[in-house]
Amino acid sequence: MSNMNDPFDAHAVFALEFECAVCSQRSVFETSHAFASDKYFEALAEEARNSGWFCPSADSAGKMDVMTCYCPMCGVDGPPSVGRLDSPSDGAETSRPMTQRFQ
Numbered sequence: 001m002s003n004m005n006d007p008f009d010a011h012a013v014f015a016l017e018f019e020c021a022v023c024s025q026r027s028v029f030e031t032s033h034a035f036a037s038d039k040y041f042e043a044l045a046e047e048a049r050n051s052g053w054f055c056p057s058a059d060s061a062g063k064m065d066v067m068t069c070y071c072p073m074c075g076v077d078g079p080p081s082v083g084r085l086d087s088p089s090d091g092a093e094t095s096r097p098m099t100q101r102f103q
């Protein structure tokens, strides 16, 4: 089950793919899961997360830009309009709640 509070899961569900807002590169993604199924979205989000993609998390008002993401090259320092991640090395994490990363 996808977690809509997770920027990656939310992006996968709403945008159906990860395409960089800066250079238009798309994440390379292959899966045996049926397109647009829960498992598909989970695998897509996981792939982007593990590959170092950057998805803006919800702002203080709880509003999330689910259509914007950045490839590992463009998102390394975070987009100019969004706060930086303290550590860009979260790629290896798999299940830690995103809320713990932004304190």
Ligand SMILES: [Zn+2]
Pocket (backbone or CB within 6 Å): 020, 021, 022, 023, 024, 025, 070, 071, 072, 073, 074, 075
């Ligand atoms: Zn890019």
